[in-house]
Amino acid sequence: MFEFTADKCLIELDVNGENKNAIVRPSDLLLDVLRNQFGLTGAKPGCKNGDCGSCTIIMDGWPVKSCLVLAVEAVGHTILTVEGLAGTSPVQKAFVDYHAFQCGYCTSGFLMVCHSLWMMKSDADEEEMEDWLQSNICRCTSYKEIRKAMESVLLQNPQKS
Amino acid sequence: MIPIHFEYYRPQTVRQAVETYIRLLQEKKKPLYYGGGSEIISMSRAGDIHPGAVIDIKEIPECMVFEEQNERLVIGAAVTLRQIRDSRMFPLLGTVSKHIADHTNQCRITLGGNLCGNIIYREMSSPLLLSDAQVLFFGPDGVRRALFTDAFQLRMLMNPGELLMQIHISKQYLKSPYRYIKKTANEKIDYPLMSIAALYDQKSWRVAFSGLCASPFRSLKIEEILNQRHLSPLQRAEMVSELVPGQALSDYRGSSQYRLFMLKNTLADMMEEWEHV
Ligand SMILES: Cc1cc2nc3c(=O)[nH]c(=O)nc-3n(C[C@H](O)[C@H](O)[C@H](O)COP(=O)(O)OP(=O)(O)OC[C@H]3O[C@@H](n4cnc5c(N)ncnc54)[C@H](O)[C@@H]3O)c2cc1C
Numbered sequence: 203m204f205e206f207t208a209d210k211c212l213i214e215l216d217v218n219g220e221n222k223n224a225i226v227r228p229s230d231l232l233l234d235v236l237r238n239q240f241g242l243t244g245a246k247p248g249c250k251n252g253d254c255g256s257c258t259i260i261m262d263g264w265p266v267k268s269c270l271v272l273a274v275e276a277v278g279h280t281i282l283t284v285e286g287l288a289g290t291s292p293v294q295k296a297f298v299d300y301h302a303f304q305c306g307y308c309t310s311g312f313l314m315v316c317h318s319l320w321m322m323k324s325d326a327d328e329e330e331m332e333d334w335l336q337s338n339i340c341r342c343t344s345y346k347e348i349r350k351a352m353e354s355v356l357l358q359n360p361q362k363s
Numbered sequence: 364m365i366p367i368h369f370e371y372y373r374p375q376t377v378r379q380a381v382e383t384y385i386r387l388l389q390e391k392k393k394p395l396y397y398g399g400g401s402e403i404i405s406m407s408r409a410g411d412i413h414p415g416a417v418i419d420i421k422e423i424p425e426c427m428v429f430e431e432q433n434e435r436l437v438i439g440a441a442v443t444l445r446q447i448r449d450s451r452m453f454p455l456l457g458t459v460s461k462h463i464a465d466h467t468n469q470c471r472i473t474l475g476g477n478l479c480g481n482i483i484y485r486e487m488s489s490p491l492l493l494s495d496a497q498v499l500f501f502g503p504d505g506v507r508r509a510l511f512t513d514a515f516q517l518r519m520l521m522n523p524g525e526l527l528m529q530i531h532i533s534k535q536y537l538k539s540p541y542r543y544i545k546k547t548a549n550e551k552i553d554y555p556l557m558s559i560a561a562l563y564d565q566k567s568w569r570v571a572f573s574g575l576c577a578s579p580f581r582s583l584k585i586e587e588i589l590n591q592r593h594l595s596p597l598q599r600a601e602m603v604s605e606l607v608p609g610q611a612l613s614d615y616r617g618s619s620q621y622r623l624f625m626l627k628n629t630l631a632d633m634m635e636e637w638e639h640v
Pocket residue numbers: 251252253395396397398399400401402403404420440441462463464465468471472473474475476477478479480481482484485486487525526527528553554555
């Protein structure tokens with residue numbers, strides 16, 4: 203049984219393809235560890251309550267809100283943050299092409315949802331796409347542009363076009 | 364940040380989980396079983412709960428199982444809402460999953476967490492109340508099996524130390540015709556003002572409600588009225604308002620009068636539609 207009882211403990215996390223060590227409390231949130239210990243500040247704190255999606259990262263392929271995940275829970279799982287996309291995801295290019303941001307605070311969260319959708323469900327229809335995108339809030343209301351960017355990426359799927 | 368310290372355990376078997384829970388209870392550490400953690404984290408952060416230890420059940424095979432076995436569908440307590448909706452194995456349950464929180468949260472929220480949580484809506488209970496589901500608990504004395512309708516009385520009734528391990532649903536209900544309507548105050552994604560789940564069994568409709576009263580419920584008296592097809596949908600819907608077992612909720616989302624008004628109209632619409640089934 204994996205157990206973690208001390209006040210602080212050393213854990214190893216697989217983040218963006220690298221093994222990284224962190225000294226954490228069992229109750230530390232993944233969001234805080236990514237930002238404060240690894241300097242990966244792409245995941246943004248917003249509501250810290252699971253509502254806004256600005257802290258979204260990808261865990262084992264699926265989007266999760268890192269404000270609602272304990273850092274210890276991530277041991278043994280693969281974590282991908284916006285830094286790990288490193289400009290290689292087609293959704294990043296599409297966001298630029300379609301001007302899908304204004305202030306940019308929500309952008310990394312949206313990118314992670316969109317990247318996961320593209321990876322896990324590249325045949326998603328409009329309803330499914332909308333369903334995924336509704337997990338995130340954009341305070342600047344760039345919704346239309348974000349949607350168009352995502353649509354353009356899904357259309358690159360040969361089955362669809 | 365969560366301002367308190369708690370211990371974290373990730374057992375590999377149900378027995379290990381329960382033994383750990385009992386030991387921690389004796390050590391007065393206020394342990395909690397931990398599914399998706401969304402409620403435990405948000406309530407701990409807000410200072411509403413103060414667990415001394417959490418026992419993560421996501422690596423226990425019996426809690427992760429999700430498959431058809433003989434004549435039943437078996438769903439482990441740690442299966443997520445996303446898995447349930449994506450599988451399409453029990454469309455009514457999948458539809459309810461799809462309307463709880465948002466897609467990203469559905470990747471974490473578990474069936475067991477929704478049923479055992481403190482947030483009163485526990486919407487995943489409705490399809491289980493309608494489908495003669497069975498629930499399997501694991502506790503200090505091993506497995507205990509119960510009818511979901513007996514085990515879920517306003518909330519999940521569990522003995523000390525027990526863990527909700529699995530839900531079993533007979534295959535005969537999986538593809539039955541169903542309806543599901545969720546009404547919210549403003550936003551598409553929100554807690555329900557009221558949600559109504561209906562499942563057709565051979566000759567009649569079974570109906571369960573969440574968000575209307577302080578806990579989800581199914582009422583045989585209400586179903587008796589709803590299935591009297593010689594009465595008009597509106598007549599039946601009006602009679603049902605009198606039979607709600609308990610006070611309709613009144614909060615900032617809607618007053619009790621508003622909820623009852625909505626109940627009548629939504630049921631009438633639903634019946635108009637299901638007359639054709
Ligand atoms: C943004 C958001 C929106 C939501 N919207 C809705 C909604 O519309 N409708 C609705 O019904 N709910 C809604 N919820 C509530 C959510 O379904 C519950 O909070 C649920 O408890 C979360 O599941 P979890 O697996 O994360 O639970 P956890 O946080 O892991 O656990 C919750 C509670 O259940 C106990 N528990 C968990 N698993 C077990 C088990 N197997 N055996 C015994 N006890 C167990 C834990 O000890 C704890 O007390 C929403 C939650 C969020 C974050």
